[in-house]
Amino acid sequence: MPKTLDDETTQPEPARPGPAQPETHPGTETHPGTEPRSGRRPGPRPRREASVPRIAWLIGPALVAGVAYLDPGNVASNMTAGAQYGYLLVWVVVLGNVMAWLIQYLSAKLGIVTGRSLPEVLGGRLRNAWSRRAYWLQAELVAMATDLAEVIGGAVALNLLFGVPLIWGGLITGTVSMVLLVVQSRRGPRTFEFVIVGLLAIIAVGFTVGVFVAPPDPAGLFAGLVPRFADTNSVLLAASILGATIMPHAIYAHSALSRDRFATPGGQAGGADASARGIPSTGAVRGPSWLRITRGTDAPELLPGTATRLPTDALLRATRWDVTIAMAIAGTVNLCILLLAAVNLAGVPGTDSLxxxxxxxxxxxxxxIATLFAVGLLASGLASTSVGAYAGAEIMHGLLRVRIPLLLRRLVTLVPALAILALGFDPTLSLVLSQVVLSFGIPFALVPLVWLTAKQGLLGRWRNHWATTAAGVAASVFLITLNGMLLWLVLTGA
Known part of the structure; x- marks a missing residue:
């Protein structure tokens, strides 16, 4: 089972507030009219280790967040890198995936232990309103860049498959994403997970089949694991790959997905909307529900580890499995995309576009193979744009304490992507540049995440081990250095 250095803490879990209640687990609820066996009175059951079936039931949030690592921006960046430089940037994909494991686990841990998402925690700690707004603005720009890549990718896929004009393809992609968001809001996180995981399976098949038909050269593959650059453009593509692999909105979203999935119902600091979260709303705008904007007060502070009904340690064990599976899938598919281009597209003219x-x-x-590739691109656009809209809504709620319905937000964020499609900008270039924008947003999400998960007062005994914090700091320094190098090269014209 995957472990982290955080497992070295062995202090007992703090007692949860309130009267003792019988512990329930998924699939073990009691039903009216049933009596406990042996005639004994029901009471609190002793906490047991999570079995494999229970761990399997708890898996899901990381798979949904992991879709962000397989969005059309990833496809464009990895295809371009493979076509232009062959195996040169294989090491960037591998390194990005290793860092992504740690980052996504820390994000999920924050949501599970505190019952709050990363934007909510930051919104509570940034007391100055202008500081919150400034932080929200950069996060919102990153979310818009994400949405741009995903809608354009879906539009290109529909054009390749059915000849649909790009502008209409963007509208269709946006409409389908709205349907998926309705599923999330009406049927809950579990059903939404099933839909997204189904699309994830289509993505994996569509992007990996070609590698088995035309396998890569093993010597070239291993040579690509040696870190190096060829020129300025290779640095740009490396930043683009990392921006597409370690996506800021996935960091924000994963903490919220874990919170929504595992939070104690009926008033704890988790849930899908203001009422489920126990947050009174004021100043609601009259109108249809999909247009209603509400403002909420801060949720009450919780003791570390008291935000869920299930044992926190069991949830964190399941989360490590969840993140491992999600990152293994995402890393394999991203590597296959680059290898597919390196083997079949290197030196072929015209392959600088999807x-x-x-x-x-x-x-x-x-x-x-070409059709499967286009189908995978379509599934990628549809799944990732839904997760992106979910993350954007959480960013706004956590930092500005304003909740805008997902459907209304989906309509607003769809406009920039449709404008680019209507104006005739190169879709693939727009995708690659959007990933560069994402790479500049990574430190603003990653540095606070590492800092917050290392705090004893916030996470209690589940805080980071010093080595985990050191690894997070190293990842942050590497990403910031790469972005600084890219900015210097661009400004100096090198």
């Missing part, structure tokens, strides 16, 4: 890459795959591997 349309050119599709045509080249059709010519090299046949229409079946």
């Amino acid at each position: 349309e050119g890459a599709y045509a080249a795959l059709d010519a090299a591997l046949g229409p079946v």
Whole structure:
């Protein structure tokens, strides 16, 4: 089972406030009219280790957040890197995935232990209103860049598959994402997870089949694990790959997904909306529910580890499995995308765009592989844009304490992507540049995450081990240095 250095803490879990209640687990609830066996009176059951079936039931939030690592921006960045530089940037994909494991686990841990998302915790600690607004603005720009990549990717996929004009493809992608958000709001996080995981399976098949048909050169693959750059453009692509791999909105979203999935119902600091969270709202705008904007007060402070009904240690064990599976899938698929381009598109003219890459795959591997690639791109756009809209709404709620319905937010954030499609900008270039914007947003999400998860007063005995914090600091320094190098190269014209 995956472990982290945080497991070295062995202090007993603090007692939870309130009267003792019988502990329940998924699938073990009692039903009216049933009597406990042996005629004994029901009482608190002793806490047991989570069995494999229970761990399997708890898996899901990381798989949903992991879709962000397989969005169309990843496809464009990895395809471009493989087509232009072959195996050169394999090490960037691998390193990014290793860092992503740690980052996503810390995000999920924050949501589970505190019962709050990262934006909520930051919103409570940034007392100055202008500081919150400034932080929200950069996070909102990052979320918009994310949405831009996802809608454009879905539009390109529909154009490749059915010849749908890009502007109409963007509208269709946005509409389908609204349907998925309705599923999330009406049917709850578990159903939403099933839908997203189904799309994730389609993505994995669509992007990996070609590697088995035309396998990479093992010597070139291992040579690509040696860290190095070739020129300024390779640095740009490395920043783009990292921006597409370690996505800020995935950091914000994962803490919220874990909170919504595991929070104690009926008043604790988790849940899908203001009422479920026990937050009184004031100043509601009259109108239909999909247009209603509410403001809420801060949720009450909770003791570390008291935000869920299930044992926190069991949830964190399941989360490590969840993150491991999600990152293994995401890392494998991203690597396959780069290898697919390195083997089949290197030196082929016109492969600097998704349309050119599709045509080249059709010519090299046949229409079946090319079609599967386009289907994977479509599933990627549909799944990731829904998760992105969820993250954006959480960012606004946590930092500005304003809750805008997901459907209304989806309509607002759809406009920039549709404008770019309507104006005729190069879709693939827009995708790559959007990932560079994301790479500059990483430190603003990552540095506070590492700092907060190391605090004894916030996470109690579940705080980071010093080595975990050191690894987080090292990842932050690396990403900030790479972004600084990229900025210097761009400003100096090098």
